[in-house]
Amino acid sequence: MTRIILIGFMGSGKTTLGRALAKSLGLEFIDLDNYIELRRCKSINSIFAEMGEEGFRTIERNLLHEVCEFENVIISAGGGTPCFFDNIDYMNAQGTTVYLQVPEERLHERLKIAKSKRPLLKEKNDEEIMQFIKEQLERRDVFYKKAAHTFISDRLEDKEQIKESVERFRKQFDL
Numbered sequence: 001m002t003r004i005i006l007i008g009f010m011g012s013g014k015t016t017l018g019r020a021l022a023k024s025l026g027l028e029f030i031d032l033d034n035y036i037e038l039r040r041c042k043s044i045n046s047i048f049a050e051m052g053e054e055g056f057r058t059i060e061r062n063l064l065h066e067v068c069e070f071e072n073v074i075i076s077a078g079g080g081t082p083c084f085f086d087n088i089d090y091m092n093a094q095g096t097t098v099y100l101q102v103p104e105e106r107l108h109e110r111l112k113i114a115k116s117k118r119p120l121l122k123e124k125n126d127e128e129i130m131q132f133i134k135e136q137l138e139r140r141d142v143f144y145k146k147a148a149h150t151f152i153s154d155r156l157e158d159k160e161q162i163k164e165s166v167e168r169f170r171k172q173f174d175l
Contacts (some may be wrong), residue, residue, distance in 0.1 A: 001071045002094030004173075007082045007144055009137060010118060011110040012100040013153040013165075014076035020166050022074040025175060030067050031076045032060070041061060056117060058086045068094040080145040092148060096173070099147035106154045107133050149173065 002025070004013040015031050022029035036059060038041055046058045058080060067075055067083040068091065075095070082088040091097050102110075108130050115121040121129055151169055169175070 003071065003073055005077060005091045005095045005097045007077045007097060007147055008079065008100035008102055009107060009140065011107045012102045013156040014100055015154055016156050017100065017165055018074045018076040021169055022160050024137040024166050028070065028073045030073055032064060032067060032081060033078050035067060036060060036063050060069060061085050061087060083140050088143050088146045089129045092146065096149065097147035098143045099150045100152050100153040101150050104133050104137065
């Protein structure tokens with residue numbers, strides 16, 4: 001039975017690498033944020049607007065517990081998931097947790113391109129995005145570093161880099 005849980009900051013490649021890795025290994029891939037939206041029939045933004053962050057985090061925790069029961073799966077957790085309740089300890093107990101670590105500069109490059117899809121970044125300029133990354137990483141790193149393993153996921157910019165990263169991941173974790 002395989003259960004790999006990818007954690008890390010937004011833009012770290014949890015979905016990109018997770019999807020490619022699952023395909024390579026013949027496993028199911030679950031993006032926790034997408035799973036929440038499907039189960040609740042609402043967008044994450046709508047849930048936040050209606051219930052606030054506390055309400056969202058409770059839903060997220062409950063559905064994290066649900067997906068962590070699945071077998072032969074790679075799970076991409078939300079960027080904040082490990083930072084609330086006992087989520088990181090629970091994930092560590094349920095599967096192999098891997099922190100996808102990316103230098104701040106690479107996160108900045110990725111996030112400024114995709115900021116329109118990221119509600120927390122939508123209204124920020126490039127400088128504000130970098131400041132946001134630094135501040136959030138400083139707060140969240142203590143949780144991310146509780147993962148069983150770390151994988152540097154700074155090379156996911158095109159199909160070739162994704163393929164190379166999947167091969168490197170498989171080699172690093174003997175998959």
